[in-house]
Amino acid sequence: MNVQSAANRSFSRRGFLGLTAAAASVPLLAACGGGSATQGGGGGAGGTIKFWDMPWATPAYNDAAKKIAEGFSGANSKASYQIIQWNNFYQTFSSAIASKTGPAVSTGGGFQAFQFEQQGQIAYADKVIEALKKNGQFDDFLPGVVEPFKSDKGYVAVPWQLDIRPLWYRKSLFEKAGVEVPTDWSSLLEAGKKLKAAGSVGFATGSGAGNNMGNHLMIMMMLNNGGGVFSKEGELDVLNDRNVEAMEFMLELVSNGIVDPAAVSYTTDNLDAQWKDGKAAFGMYVLGVPERVGDTSGDIAVASPLAGPHGDKASLIFPNNIMMYTNTPSQEASEAFLVYYLGQLKELWRQKLMNALPVFKSITELPEFSSDPNNVKIVKEYQPIGKTFAAQGTSLNANLAALDGGQALNQFSQTILTGKTDAKSALQAFESGLKSVLKK
The missing domain is CATH 3.40.190.10 (Periplasmic binding protein-like II)
Structure with a gap:
């Protein structure tokens, strides 16, 4: 297909x-x-x-x-x-x-x-x-x-x-850089630095026109640290400590060049090209990446979920x-x-x-x-x-439509990917944007 x-x-x-x-x-x-x-x-x-x-x-x-x-x-x-x-x-x-x-x-x-x-x-x-x-x-x-x-x-x-949204990696690029596939955030940072030095993209994503992967990555990193946009009771909870910690880590990846500096403008075609052309070494993407980019040699494979700094593991679904x-x-x-x-x-x-x-x-x-x-x-x-996007809660609701793909999340993702912010300021602007569109 x-x-x-x-x-x-x-x-x-x-x-x-x-x-x-x-x-x-x-x-x-x-x-x-x-x-x-x-x-x-x-x-x-x-x-x-x-x-x-x-x-x-x-x-x-x-x-x-x-x-x-x-x-x-x-x-x-x-x-x-x-x-x-x-x-x-x-x-x-x-x-x-x-x-x-x-x-x-x-x-x-x-x-x-x-x-x-x-x-x-x-x-x-x-x-x-x-x-x-x-x-x-x-x-x-x-x-x-x-x-x-x-x-x-x-x-x-x-x-x-x-x-x-599983994590994918290209085996040959890790072998070339002489690093193991990361299992947690600290090993992702260290592997990312060596992959960048070897000319690869250590954490591939994109937030350009029509590309929600950057948006989904931000939420996934919050979830992977036990955070999320909402509380267990369904109330807006953007500025919790786990979210701040997750975005500080994302900004560290950006500042080290592990995330491509041009990712903020990458469309899905750009992201596909990075995987197809052997530039992307690691990143979150959709199901079936090898078939999607036309490389079924086995070099592109699913990595195991990362453990956050507190031991949390989560995938966005x-x-x-x-x-x-x-x-x-x-x-x-x-x-x-x-x-x-x-x-x-x-x-x-x-x-x-x-x-x-x-x-x-x-x-x-x-x-x-x-x-x-x-x-x-x-x-x-x-x-x-x-x-889901409802985390830390579990029940879906109509407000999630305004979160997923909405301007507040897209602007937040682009702000993080440019690196010209701090975590709390970016999250405060994100929360403000959500409050203007979410139903009470």
């Missing part, structure tokens, strides 16, 4: 949603109340379930997903399949839901379900979870992937794939999800469709159409997935320590 194309879309879909939330504080659906779980049709089964999906990968993915969706025939219902492009996707959903022409079930932006939940448009998935427990599929979920979607009112959505809407011809049919669709997901990985981690253990054991040792390592070492 065209991994680069798919991954670029993964950056833009969240970035756009974040900008939308930041600029408009989540558009309201005028004259469109929450309604009941069977708005637009009776309470019994029947009718056609409209399933809207996104171009998560190449067209072959959508062809396969369409075949799966249209194979549904439960609850005296059938399903239709429609592709929604990432460009302006939030407006597409918002307008359709307001006019009651939207989907009954959909994939979409990572925090989309929580935004529409605030407007009373999401049908909770508790009965789907109950059905998965009864058929044994709930026990097949990887640890911790379902819990972030549980609110005090119910499950807002159900996860179906994971977008994760985005659990993409499937959501149900209150406007449906039949809530029973929506639920039956979602249970059915989740049961068929293995086909997408069996056909090697997904550049993402599956949420089910059984799919990670498929030979089409487990034949890649990098995949196995990510599932074993990174997924169990995965934390």
